[in-house]
Amino acid sequence: MxxxxxxxxxxxxxxxxxxxxxxxxxxxxxxxxxxxxxxxGRYVRDTPAGAFHFDTGPSLLTLxxxxxxxxxxxxAKLDEYLDLAPVDPIVRHVFPGGGPALDSCADPAEFAARIGAAFGDRAAADWQRLWRRAARVWQASHRDILRRPIDSPLDLAALAWRLGDLAAIGPGRTLRGLGRRHLSDPRLRMLLDRYATYTGADPRRAPAALVAVPYAELTFGGWYLRGxxxxxxxxxxxxxxxxxxxxxxxxxxxxxxxxxxxxxxxxxxxxxxxxxxxxxxxxxxxxxxxxxxxxxxxxxxxxTDRSLAGFVLLLGLTGDSGLAHHNVFFPGDYDAEFDAVFGHPGRGVRARPAADPTVFVTVADDPVVRPAGHEAWFVLVNAPRHGTATGAVDWRRPGLAEAYADRVLDVLAERGVDVRDRLVFREVRTPADLDDATGAPGGSIYxxxxxxxxxxxxxxxxxxxxxxxxxxxxxxxxxxxxxxxxxxxxxxxxx
The missing domain is CATH 3.50.50.60 (FAD/NAD(P)-binding domain)
Known part of the structure; x- marks a missing residue:
C-alpha cells in the first residue's frame, strides 16, 4: 500500500x-x-424570486x-449518484445572415437529414463523407491514444498505425484545411471549426485529427446532469x-x-x-x-503556448426564451474572432476582446436551477487569456469587463436575442477570475x-x-x- x-x-x-x-x-x-x-465550478445567486444556480465550467457531458x-x-453504479438526461438538440447552431438554424443530434442519419433540409442535398452528402473519415480517426484515437500513456512524440510515431488510419488522421493537415477539402457549405465549415475551440485552439492551426471531437459528441450524444x-x-x-x-x-x-x-x-x-x-x-x-x-x-x-480562455456572463432572466439547451450564435467573420483572441505575437499584434464574437448560450430546462417563470443563462465568449504579454489581455483593467459584458449583450440583440429588458441580474466572470479560482495560468481553459x-x-x-x-x-x-x-x-x- x-x-x-x-x-x-x-x-x-x-x-x-x-x-x-x-x-x-x-x-x-x-x-x-x-x-x-x-x-x-458553481455559483448560486439568491433573489426575491428564488435562487438561481449556475454551472460556471463545463455545461455538457459526453462519452x-x-x-x-x-x-x-x-x-458503484453511476445511476446511484447522478441523473443523466440526454440533450436533443445537442447544440442549436445559428449562423450569420439569417436562414435556418441547424440542430445537431446523436443520430448520424437524422443529423444528415437535418443538414439536407437546412442546406441542401450536396451539403448533406459532404457531411456524410466527412463523417466516414471522422469515424476512422475516432477509432484509431480511441484504440491507440486515449486510454494509454503517450510520453513523447516517439510513442506516437511507434504506434502501429494502419495506412487507412494515417490517411484519415492526415498528419500535418489542419482542421480548417479538412473542412475546406470536404465541405462546400461555409456554414458547415464554420460548425467544424468550432470544435477546435473544444481544445482551446485556433482551427487554422489545430490538427485535422480533432475531427474526432465532433464524431464523439454526435455519435455518443450530449448529456445533462439534473441539478x-x-x-x-x-x-x-x-x-x-x-x-x-x-x-x-x-x-x-x-x-x-x-x-x-x-x-x-x-x-x-x-x-x-x-x-x-x-x-x-x-x-x-x-x-x-x-x-x-x-x-x-x-x-x-x-x-507557454496557452489555450484560449473564456469570458462568461451569468444571467438571471424573467420569462421563457424558447432557446435550446445549448445554442451557438456565430459571427459574420469567424477569422476576425480568432485573430483577436490569439493575436499574432510573432508580428507584435496584441490579442484583444473580439468585437463580434461567437456567443455560446446554455439554458438548462431544469426547475432545480431557476425559480418558476425565470431562466438561468450561462453565456460564454472565446477570449484571450489574462496577462500582460502580447497574446493576452489585462482583464483587471478598470471598466473593461463591464464594458465587454455590455458588448456581448448587444451582440446577442443584434442576432435576434435581446434579453436586456428581461435581466434580473448579471454576474461577470473573466479569465482573471478563473485564474484566481482554479489556478489555471491566465485563465486558459485547456x-x-x-x-x-x-x-x-x-x-x-x-x-x-x-x-x-x-x-x-x-x-x-x-x-x-x-x-x-x-x-x-x-x-x-x-x-
Missing amino acids: ARIVVVGAGVGGLATAARLAATGHQVTVLERAGTVGGKL PDVFHDLFEATG GLGTLADALLTRCLDLGVVVRTDATVTRIDAAGGRVHGVRLRGVTAPIPADVVVANVDALTLYRDLLPSPRRLTGL GTAGGLLRPANRGPAHGLWLVGGSSHPGGGLPMVTLSAQIVADDIGPAW
Whole structure:
C-alpha cells in the first residue's frame, strides 16, 4: 500500500483518488480552494424570486460510458449518484445572415437529414463523407491514444498505425484545411471549426485529427446532469469519502519534494512539516507544476503556448426564451474572432476582446436551477487569456469587463436575442477570475493550445504523475476522466 497525495481536487484528481483507493492505496487529496471540483465550478445567486444556480465550467457531458466505467471501477453504479438526461438538440447552431438554424443530434442519419433540409442535398452528402473519415480517426484515437500513456512524440510515431488510419488522421493537415477539402457549405465549415475551440485552439492551426471531437459528441450524444454538472463533483467526493480518501480543502501545496529523482512528499503553505508521500499525483496545470511546484525550466518548453480562455456572463432572466439547451450564435467573420483572441505575437499584434464574437448560450430546462417563470443563462465568449504579454489581455483593467459584458449583450440583440429588458441580474466572470479560482495560468481553459501531444502523465521524478486537462489525453470532462484511468492503471493496485 502506497501513501499517495493528490494535489488538486478537480475531476481528474478526485477520479484518480477514487480509483487508487478502490485498489487499496492510502490516498490524501489536497485542494487549495474551499470546495472541490476545480473548473467544474458553481455559483448560486439568491433573489426575491428564488435562487438561481449556475454551472460556471463545463455545461455538457459526453462519452457517458467513461463515467459508467469510473464508478464501476470503484465499486458503484453511476445511476446511484447522478441523473443523466440526454440533450436533443445537442447544440442549436445559428449562423450569420439569417436562414435556418441547424440542430445537431446523436443520430448520424437524422443529423444528415437535418443538414439536407437546412442546406441542401450536396451539403448533406459532404457531411456524410466527412463523417466516414471522422469515424476512422475516432477509432484509431480511441484504440491507440486515449486510454494509454503517450510520453513523447516517439510513442506516437511507434504506434502501429494502419495506412487507412494515417490517411484519415492526415498528419500535418489542419482542421480548417479538412473542412475546406470536404465541405462546400461555409456554414458547415464554420460548425467544424468550432470544435477546435473544444481544445482551446485556433482551427487554422489545430490538427485535422480533432475531427474526432465532433464524431464523439454526435455519435455518443450530449448529456445533462439534473441539478447541474456540478453534481458530478459531489458524486466523486462522496465516492472518495466512502472509499476512505482523506480530502482537505483550503490546503495550498507550495512545493513537491523530489530530491534524488524521486518524490518524498509535499509542502503546504503555513505548515512547517512536509506531508510524506510515496506517490504524488498532480492535478494542477502542467505549467504550474513545472514552474512553481517542481521547478524544471527544461520542461517549460511549449507550455507557454496557452489555450484560449473564456469570458462568461451569468444571467438571471424573467420569462421563457424558447432557446435550446445549448445554442451557438456565430459571427459574420469567424477569422476576425480568432485573430483577436490569439493575436499574432510573432508580428507584435496584441490579442484583444473580439468585437463580434461567437456567443455560446446554455439554458438548462431544469426547475432545480431557476425559480418558476425565470431562466438561468450561462453565456460564454472565446477570449484571450489574462496577462500582460502580447497574446493576452489585462482583464483587471478598470471598466473593461463591464464594458465587454455590455458588448456581448448587444451582440446577442443584434442576432435576434435581446434579453436586456428581461435581466434580473448579471454576474461577470473573466479569465482573471478563473485564474484566481482554479489556478489555471491566465485563465486558459485547456492548458496548452490543442494538439495530439500534451504533457505526459508520467512526471520527471519517480513516483510523480500528472492528471487533468493540461496533460494527456487533453481537456474536457471525459478526457480528464480518462487521464485518471491512465494514471491509476500506471500506478497499479496496492496488492
